[in-house]
Amino acid sequence: MSSFSLEEAALMVERPEKSEPLGLFFWICVSWIGLNVFGAIFANVLPLPNPLTENFNAINVGPGLHHLFGTDDLGRDIFSRIVYGSRVSITVGIGAILIGFGIGAPLGMLAAYRRGRFDSFLTTIMYVLLAFPAIIATIAVLSFWTPRSLFKIILVIGVASIPLVYRVIRTATLSVATKDYVIAAKVQGATDRRILMKELLPNIAPIAVSFFLIGVATVITLEGALAFLGLSVNPPTPSWGNMINEARTVLTENVWLAFFPSLALCLFLIALNFIGDRIRSHFDVTEVKL
Amino acid sequence: MLLVGIVFVISVGSFYLIHLLPGNPATVILGFGATPEAKAILYKQLGLSKPIYLQYFVWLGNILHGNLGVSFISQTTVSSVVRSALPIDAEIIILSQIMAFAAAIPTAMRSARKPDGIIDRVLGATSFTLLSIPPYILIVVLVLFISIKLGISGTGPSAYVSLGTDWITNLESLSLPAFTLATVSFVVYYRVLRSDLIATLQEEFITMARSKGISQRRIMWRHAFRPSSVALLGAASVNIGGLLAAGFVVQYLLQIPGLGYTLILAINESDFLVVQGIVLTVSVLVVAINFFFDFVINMVDPRISRE
Numbered sequence: 386m387s388s389f390s391l392e393e394a395a396l397m398v399e400r401p402e403k404s405e406p407l408g409l410f411f412w413i414c415v416s417w418i419g420l421n422v423f424g425a426i427f428a429n430v431l432p433l434p435n436p437l438t439e440n441f442n443a444i445n446v447g448p449g450l451h452h453l454f455g456t457d458d459l460g461r462d463i464f465s466r467i468v469y470g471s472r473v474s475i476t477v478g479i480g481a482i483l484i485g486f487g488i489g490a491p492l493g494m495l496a497a498y499r500r501g502r503f504d505s506f507l508t509t510i511m512y513v514l515l516a517f518p519a520i521i522a523t524i525a526v527l528s529f530w531t532p533r534s535l536f537k538i539i540l541v542i543g544v545a546s547i548p549l550v551y552r553v554i555r556t557a558t559l560s561v562a563t564k565d566y567v568i569a570a571k572v573q574g575a576t577d578r579r580i581l582m583k584e585l586l587p588n589i590a591p592i593a594v595s596f597f598l599i600g601v602a603t604v605i606t607l608e609g610a611l612a613f614l615g616l617s618v619n620p621p622t623p624s625w626g627n628m629i630n631e632a633r634t635v636l637t638e639n640v641w642l643a644f645f646p647s648l649a650l651c652l653f654l655i656a657l658n659f660i661g662d663r664i665r666s667h668f669d670v671t672e673v674k675l
Numbered sequence: 676m677l678l679v680g681i682v683f684v685i686s687v688g689s690f691y692l693i694h695l696l697p698g699n700p701a702t703v704i705l706g707f708g709a710t711p712e713a714k715a716i717l718y719k720q721l722g723l724s725k726p727i728y729l730q731y732f733v734w735l736g737n738i739l740h741g742n743l744g745v746s747f748i749s750q751t752t753v754s755s756v757v758r759s760a761l762p763i764d765a766e767i768i769i770l771s772q773i774m775a776f777a778a779a780i781p782t783a784m785r786s787a788r789k790p791d792g793i794i795d796r797v798l799g800a801t802s803f804t805l806l807s808i809p810p811y812i813l814i815v816v817l818v819l820f821i822s823i824k825l826g827i828s829g830t831g832p833s834a835y836v837s838l839g840t841d842w843i844t845n846l847e848s849l850s851l852p853a854f855t856l857a858t859v860s861f862v863v864y865y866r867v868l869r870s871d872l873i874a875t876l877q878e879e880f881i882t883m884a885r886s887k888g889i890s891q892r893r894i895m896w897r898h899a900f901r902p903s904s905v906a907l908l909g910a911a912s913v914n915i916g917g918l919l920a921a922g923f924v925v926q927y928l929l930q931i932p933g934l935g936y937t938l939i940l941a942i943n944e945s946d947f948l949v950v951q952g953i954v955l956t957v958s959v960l961v962v963a964i965n966f967f968f969d970f971v972i973n974m975v976d977p978r979i980s981r982e
Contacts, residue, residue: 509677509680512677513677513680513681513684514684516681516961516962516965517681517684517685517688517958517961517962518916518917518919518920518957518958518961519916520916520917520920521916521919521920521954521957521958521961522688522958524920524923524938524954525688525689525692525950525954526692526695528942528950529692529693529695529947529950530695602807606809609809609811610809610810610811610920610924613811613924613927614923614924614927614939615939615942615943616942626811629811629812629815632815633815633928636815636818636819636823636832637823640819643815643819644819647812647815647816650809650812651807651808651812654807654808654809655803655804655807657807658803658806658807659803662803
């Protein structure tokens with residue numbers, strides 16, 4: 386009982402009531418992400434033309450009533466391909482970061498909490514891995530590990546993100562682990578498990594959520610780059626990145642084919658980054674180096 | 676010590692890539708129609724008949740002698756492929772870094788002088804938006820506008836001219852790639868330098884300098900920029916891997932025969948030894964550049980090495 390009230394008291398000292406409101410633009414961004422996710426999940430149910438149907442009577446048509454965003458060089462509906470394409474980006478983004486957090490976050494918390502040999506050993510390994518630029522490593526592995534599939538892409542990017550997540554979570558935990566309320570809990574004889582789950586986890590949660598969102602945005606950017614280079618899911622499956630790649634060859638004939646997927650990707654990334662950034666400043670956590 | 680560890684991990688990683696290929700490496704690398712002689716050469720070259728850890732030492736021995744293998748498609752040595760492509764990447768990156776620093780340093784100083792002022796806010800919002808625009812979109816937009824809409828020749832796809840041929844057209848053909856990488860780096864440098872300058876300007880020695888009546892300009896450059904340049908160099912060091920990768924994407928669109936374009940062509944042609952050689956070169960380069968930057972940072976700020 387007493388540990389509970391202590392915890393609360395500590396929280397009150399930690400967070401003065403000065404957090405500013407999230408603002409209108411924050412909610413616009415949230416609903417934009419919501420709309421995209423909704424479209425990705427229900428793409429089959431929504432009244433969209435088939436993204437794979439080729440129509441040679443309507444090649445490179447500009448935006449209009451019949452085809453909202455126009456058609457590509459094979460007469461496929463661009464709007465429909467963008468909605469379906471968001472599935473790849475969103476799945477890879479969330480899947481890869483889940484792998485990164487699943488392994489990197491517990492390790493980072495444990496390392497920061499235990500310190501000593503365990504910490505310095507893990508941290509050295511992670512720094513060695515970080516020195517290897519993630520995008521070059523993923524390009525290398527994906528070009529050899531054929532045939533490529535969505536699962537392999539998620540796995541490779543996910544593993545590549547582990548050291549990054551580890552570093553952020555470790556730094557965040559370190560700043561909390563020496564606080565008085567954690568020491569108080571230790572003195573009271575709380576188990577390590579309890580301290581990790583009940584004292585440390587809630588306090589690093591805002592930073593974790595914020596980094597999760599920014600991480601998803603980073604992974605989506607990376608997947609887009611891979612798709613642009615032709616190293617992501619195989620055509621004809623649409624993804625934002627490989628649509629831009631396809632537009633590469635018909636830049637002069639069809640501007641819209643490059644424009645709309647780029648716009649979709651940028652708006653999605655801006656919204657995600659903004660939400661992540663806002664959450665971080667809302668909870669007034671000191672900026673850790675991402 | 677750490678450097679040795681990192682290079683070891685990179686070498687094992689690059690070596691093992693070949694074994695990620697489905698099936699027998701010799702068959703995959705040479706294709707199914709390969710003659711027994713060609714296979715025998717490859718077996719000898721890679722030591723494929725030996726156990727895997729011995730293969731690694733055979734491979735490492737070759738690398739240390741500067742032998743990255745021979746491409747089985749173009750029949751040229753991989754090291755000569757790398758040597759002809761690498762200067763193009765270097766040129767693009769150097770050009771972009773000059774532009775990025777030239778733009779980031781004055782703007783960051785301007786912002787830091789009045790944090791939350793109008794200029795700072797506009798620059799903040801702009802840099803935040805640019806942060807979310809990946810290089811592969813930026814270059815597409817630039818090509819659409821500048822090469823196609825405005826019709827400026829020599830900037831579009833496959834317009835590359837080598838530096839030896841004519842340096843003006845060479846610069847023209849590399850202007851869009853360099854500008855793209857410059858924008859990507861500018862955003863990072865601006866944000867890092869701005870927040871570090873704001874922190875530095877609150878230090879006591881700045882107040883001291885102000886009270887002595889030293890001019891604003893001199894305080895900015897002599898007193899605030901020097902300590903803050905450490906953060907800037909750190910950001911540049913972390914940025915280099917991403918820059919190389921962004922360079923790949925940009926080269927791919929414009930068909931500039933640097934490392935990136937060569938790499939993607941090699942991947943599409945299944946020229947695996949070229950891919951392996953480029954991956955190894957790039958990774959070692961990134962690590963070497965990072966260590967070089969650490970060295971420079973120590974020179975700029977002696978406090979770090981003393982700690």
